[in-house]
Amino acid sequence: MDLINSFRDKDKILALSQIIKQRSKKPLNIMEICGGHTHSIMKFGLPQLVGENINFIHGPGCPVCIMPRSRIDEAIAIASIDGVIFCTLADMLRVPGSKGSLAMLRADGADIRALYSPLDTITIAKENPDKKVVFFAIGFETTTPMSAVVVKQAVELNLQNLFIHMNHVTVPAPVRAIMSDKDVKIDAFLGPSHVSVITGSKIYEELANEFKTPIAVSGFEPLDLMDSILNLVNQHENGTHKVYNEYARVVSKDGNLKAKELIDRYFQPCDFEWRGLGVIKDSGLRLRDEFSYLDAKKYFNVEVGESKESKACICGEILRGKAKPYDCKVFGKVCNPQNPIGSCMVSGEGACAAYYKYSKRG
Amino acid sequence: MCLSIPSKVISIDENNFAIVETLGVKRGVSLDLIAEPISVGDYVLIHVGFAMEKIDTKYALESLEIYKQIADDMNSGKISADEGDMGLAALKN
Numbered sequence: 059m060d061l062i063n064s065f066r067d068k069d070k071i072l073a074l075s076q077i078i079k080q081r082s083k084k085p086l087n088i089m090e091i092c093g094g095h096t097h098s099i100m101k102f103g104l105p106q107l108v109g110e111n112i113n114f115i116h117g118p119g120c121p122v123c124i125m126p127r128s129r130i131d132e133a134i135a136i137a138s139i140d141g142v143i144f145c146t147l148a149d150m151l152r153v154p155g156s157k158g159s160l161a162m163l164r165a166d167g168a169d170i171r172a173l174y175s176p177l178d179t180i181t182i183a184k185e186n187p188d189k190k191v192v193f194f195a196i197g198f199e200t201t202t203p204m205s206a207v208v209v210k211q212a213v214e215l216n217l218q219n220l221f222i223h224m225n226h227v228t229v230p231a232p233v234r235a236i237m238s239d240k241d242v243k244i245d246a247f248l249g250p251s252h253v254s255v256i257t258g259s260k261i262y263e264e265l266a267n268e269f270k271t272p273i274a275v276s277g278f279e280p281l282d283l284m285d286s287i288l289n290l291v292n293q294h295e296n297g298t299h300k301v302y303n304e305y306a307r308v309v310s311k312d313g314n315l316k317a318k319e320l321i322d323r324y325f326q327p328c329d330f331e332w333r334g335l336g337v338i339k340d341s342g343l344r345l346r347d348e349f350s351y352l353d354a355k356k357y358f359n360v361e362v363g364e365s366k367e368s369k370a371c372i373c374g375e376i377l378r379g380k381a382k383p384y385d386c387k388v389f390g391k392v393c394n395p396q397n398p399i400g401s402c403m404v405s406g407e408g409a410c411a412a413y414y415k416y417s418k419r420g
Numbered sequence: 421m422c423l424s425i426p427s428k429v430i431s432i433d434e435n436n437f438a439i440v441e442t443l444g445v446k447r448g449v450s451l452d453l454i455a456e457p458i459s460v461g462d463y464v465l466i467h468v469g470f471a472m473e474k475i476d477t478k479y480a481l482e483s484l485e486i487y488k489q490i491a492d493d494m495n496s497g498k499i500s501a502d503e504g505d506m507g508l509a510a511l512k513n
Binding site: 062147173174176201307309315317 | 449
């Protein structure tokens with residue numbers, strides 16, 4: 059069975075393309091929440107396949123892109139401390155803070171390790187009892203349960219040298235924040251794939267009703283996206299606003315209950331400052347009080363002061379759907395994947411990186 | 421960080437740790453987030469060293485069959501985009 063190439067079949071994609079183009083009568087602004095979707099949309103040339111009425115807006119769904127500089131500065135401050143082994147998923151290494159990145163700090167000799175799995179931190183902590191091991195926990199609902207497993211094992215093993223720097227965030231909060239901005243015009247959403255595997259498709263029903271906006275939970279393959287877009291076009295033309303689960307081969311209505319229980323056992327909501335969106339109430343997660351002894355920020359007590367974003371970079375506007383990467387003065391010039399100014403260019407799934415990689419104008 | 425493709429379970433050890441194969445590459449993943457039983461031969465979705473969910477291959481194949489039917493009908497002129505059914509969307513709603 060070849061589930062990958064089967065969902066990239068040219069004839070089927072072109073058939074859906076034809077139907078979408080003919081059904082689409084009214085302008086339709088679709089925001090894809092997930093950075094992985096941005097990547098797929100550009101990689102497979104979907105803007106050309108769906109016709110001129112459909113405009114893709116790239117939302118705040120890339121964990122790297124939405125991290126404010128202050129959090130990177132905190133990570134760098136902790137990773138600079140003698141005796142610390144700082145562990146992160148590789149995406150975060152190159153994100154620029156106020157004074158350089160984790161990658162640059164590593165080049166200067168700091169012990170910073172890129173992980174394959176968050177669970178590697180447990181092994182590293184066991185093997186280095188004389189060091190303090192810090193896990194840079196980032197991401198949406200997709201990666202939160204993996205961090206919860208790390209906490210669970212650290213507690214069960216009574217590890218005294220493992221700490222978590224918490225930066226987990228949730229999807230519904232920024233969607234609500236964006237839709238509450240009167241300058242933003244979004245008619246429909248592509249719901250994220252892997253976030254929805256954990257949360258279930260049900261979490262979008264309230265949003266769809268509240269903003270009268272159809273939402274299609276979609277997989278990453280081009281056929282997944284084309285089918286989801288067809289559904290959104292049909293709903294837009296018919297004036298309905300239901301949640302459509304295209305990715306039902308892995309996304310259920312209620313999600314992964316075991317993962318959700320783990321998240322709830324170890325974490326609780328907190329306010330979080332989003333790059334470009336500001337502080338959003340209850341949009342992040344922190345360790346529950348009984349596990350706060352594992353909180354790296356509290357343990358190391360680092361203060362980084364005010365962290366300013368680059369003035370030239372318009373990542374914030376892009377994440378709100380108010381601007382495209384082309385609108386940024388530094389896009390493709392000073393800011394490129396080799397020398398990223400903003401996080402949207404650092405992450406392979408960031409809107410700027412996707413435009414740079416796949417677009418002729420890049 | 422989210423792009424991923426289906427991985428086939430090759431073996432499972434007593435610690436609930438599996439070896440999976442993705443496009444010929446083998447690697448280890450934790451099954452700690454999966455409540456339902458996983459067997460060798462099942463397909464799972466992998467993310468940062470964990471299996472997130474079992475893939476319903478039967479459902480995936482059914483979806484592909486529906487897309488194929490739409491493409492065939494379009495190509496043979498049996499349906500036009502305007503008069504055809506609503507695609508997979510309508511069939512599942």
